[in-house]
Amino acid sequence: MSKSGKAFDFAIFSRLYKRGKPYRMPFFMTLALVILLACVVWVRPEQMRTILDVAVPAGDYQQVIQISIWFVTFLLGEAIIQYIQAQLANRVAQSITYDLRSEIYAHVIKFRLSYFDKTPVGQVVTRVISDVDGIADVFSAGLLDIFRDILKLIFIVGFMFWLDWKMTLMVLLPIPILFYATRLFQQAVKKSFNDVRNQVARINVFIQEHVSGMNIIQIFNREAQEKQRFNTINQQHRDAHIRGIWAYSIFFPVVELLSAASVSLMIWWGLRESLNDQMTPGMLLEFSTFITMMYRPIRQMADNFNVLQMGVVNAERVFSLLDTHAEQADEGKVDAATLEGKITLRDVWFEYIEGQPVLQGIDLDISPGETVAFVGATGAGKSSIALMLNRSYDHTSGSISIDGIDIRSLSLASLRKHVVMVNQDVFLFNDSILNNITLHDPSITREQVIEASKEVGAHAFIEKLPGGYDYNVRERGGMLSVGQRQLISFVRAFVRNPEILVLDEATSSVDTESEQLIQYATKKITRGRTSIVIAHRLSTIQSADKIVVIHQGNIAQQGSHQQLLQEEGIYKRLFELQFQ
Numbered sequence: 001m002s003k004s005g006k007a008f009d010f011a012i013f014s015r016l017y018k019r020g021k022p023y024r025m026p027f028f029m030t031l032a033l034v035i036l037l038a039c040v041v042w043v044r045p046e047q048m049r050t051i052l053d054v055a056v057p058a059g060d061y062q063q064v065i066q067i068s069i070w071f072v073t074f075l076l077g078e079a080i081i082q083y084i085q086a087q088l089a090n091r092v093a094q095s096i097t098y099d100l101r102s103e104i105y106a107h108v109i110k111f112r113l114s115y116f117d118k119t120p121v122g123q124v125v126t127r128v129i130s131d132v133d134g135i136a137d138v139f140s141a142g143l144l145d146i147f148r149d150i151l152k153l154i155f156i157v158g159f160m161f162w163l164d165w166k167m168t169l170m171v172l173l174p175i176p177i178l179f180y181a182t183r184l185f186q187q188a189v190k191k192s193f194n195d196v197r198n199q200v201a202r203i204n205v206f207i208q209e210h211v212s213g214m215n216i217i218q219i220f221n222r223e224a225q226e227k228q229r230f231n232t233i234n235q236q237h238r239d240a241h242i243r244g245i246w247a248y249s250i251f252f253p254v255v256e257l258l259s260a261a262s263v264s265l266m267i268w269w270g271l272r273e274s275l276n277d278q279m280t281p282g283m284l285l286e287f288s289t290f291i292t293m294m295y296r297p298i299r300q301m302a303d304n305f306n307v308l309q310m311g312v313v314n315a316e317r318v319f320s321l322l323d324t325h326a327e328q329a330d331e332g333k334v335d336a337a338t339l340e341g342k343i344t345l346r347d348v349w350f351e352y353i354e355g356q357p358v359l360q361g362i363d364l365d366i367s368p369g370e371t372v373a374f375v376g377a378t379g380a381g382k383s384s385i386a387l388m389l390n391r392s393y394d395h396t397s398g399s400i401s402i403d404g405i406d407i408r409s410l411s412l413a414s415l416r417k418h419v420v421m422v423n424q425d426v427f428l429f430n431d432s433i434l435n436n437i438t439l440h441d442p443s444i445t446r447e448q449v450i451e452a453s454k455e456v457g458a459h460a461f462i463e464k465l466p467g468g469y470d471y472n473v474r475e476r477g478g479m480l481s482v483g484q485r486q487l488i489s490f491v492r493a494f495v496r497n498p499e500i501l502v503l504d505e506a507t508s509s510v511d512t513e514s515e516q517l518i519q520y521a522t523k524k525i526t527r528g529r530t531s532i533v534i535a536h537r538l539s540t541i542q543s544a545d546k547i548v549v550i551h552q553g554n555i556a557q558q559g560s561h562q563q564l565l566q567e568e569g570i571y572k573r574l575f576e577l578q579f580q
Helices: 010-039 044-058 063-108 112-120 119-165 165-171 176-211 214-219 223-274 281-322 384-389 410-419 433-438 448-454 461-465 481-493 510-526 561-565 570-579
Strands: 344-353 354-368 370-376 397-402 417-423 500-504 532-535 546-549 554-559
Touching: 010 063, 010 119, 010 281, 010 500, 044 063, 044 281, 044 561, 063 119, 063 281, 112 461, 119 165, 119 176, 119 281, 165 223, 165 281, 176 214, 176 223, 176 281, 214 546, 223 281, 344 384, 354 384, 354 546, 354 554, 370 384, 384 417, 410 417, 417 481, 448 461, 448 481, 448 510, 461 481, 481 510, 481 546, 481 554, 510 532, 546 561, 554 561, 554 570, 561 570
Parallel strands: 370 532, 370 546, 417 500, 500 532
Antiparallel strands: 344 354, 344 397, 546 554
16 A cells, blocks of 8 residues: 555545444544534633623622633533543544454464565564554544534634624734645644654664564674664654654744734724724633634644544554455365374475575375474475475475375364474463463363473473463573473474474474483374474484485485485485584
């Protein structure tokens, strides 16, 4: 979606209106209160004129007291109505943004992994949080406040003409200048709003990325350089805000100056008319009050118009994300209750970048219950095969089937229930060990988790932690060692009892002691199920039923450990490099 930057983009408002339909009743109630407040804007000045021109000259102090009581009562009633209107407006705004934020998250969570490979996390976070919050202002302030201010102006100017049309025309002489100044103000801040949103996204991306990679910054002593880079981005963020503030700093004094000009014209005309006994003190006070009340909504309207404009910019960004069709295709209709685990790949090609194939015509058969190891150089395509099995990425051409069923015919939920993957880079959430294993699945009990942990060999270290299975591992599992995180990921996979298990470089980043624990856990969780083990350390896969050597996107060799050692090929050279 193109960024129009228009304040009144009807296509955007139409989409926002559709999301407000469930809350039409409270919205229209809020609108009715806004109209009511605008309709009675003339009451207070008229009461003050009545006191000065009627009650005081007549010496009717009883009437003065009655009008004063009515004046205070009216103020209280107006304040109560304003409170109710603000509560209703904000409730509608927050309800709409709640729905919209839920819709965005539900949309984004279905995206293919390739989308997140290309899109900074901070940018998505900005869309889901900051931009959606900006949309709330459209409903809580922007639209309703502009409508209220326009109505107030209509009633104020209309009542002023009714009182004295000549003085009203005199008072309104500076208004064309004000409208011109308002137009210039809107043009000045429009670009700054877009700049601000872009800089907010940039600074979010930078902070998210650098906080996550803080260990690299410190290890390589790059604190000073990264601080300078942040200062540059932060300065651009500041300058974008200052450009908007500069426009405000010019506009508001101009409004005050023109307001003073209207008051001066009123006084001059009022003194002139008073000589002819056509102007009373009460009317002068009333006109003075009306001038103040007239300029206030004009000033607020310019501000609210910019809030509305910012909301449109935010909505454009949010709808652009919603219009992004990066969902993982889920056209499969088959929901398999159980699978044996027979995997067949026929002429499978795969590419991350169009025209640059990673896998080229792979043909492979894996029998049910068989443990197959993939070995080869980094970038050969080992992990790509694993990622295609649960459709984290889709193969470009060819076919992949499980038990004779094309994996694209299986629903994603069914496929990923039966095919579970343990990644090399274990991700743990800022939550308890129990919740990181169950992922809040109510069908998995604590007893099942404990039993699985004992089977895998993780129970011993978990029960020593403060709180045991309720121990919070903090963000990304930072309170645990690499080996401990890996064992927890094994339990997470084992407790789901999948028919097909994929272990991607499970021992590549652990020490020797942890490797022994993980090798024990590997034997436990691969027993009785089809297993694919991707490894660089050949010592961990010598007992595999079949070893497949991947080289430059092709299968170079396959067979058992002993068979491959009998051949002069890549596997034997890798073995000799590691052990001899």
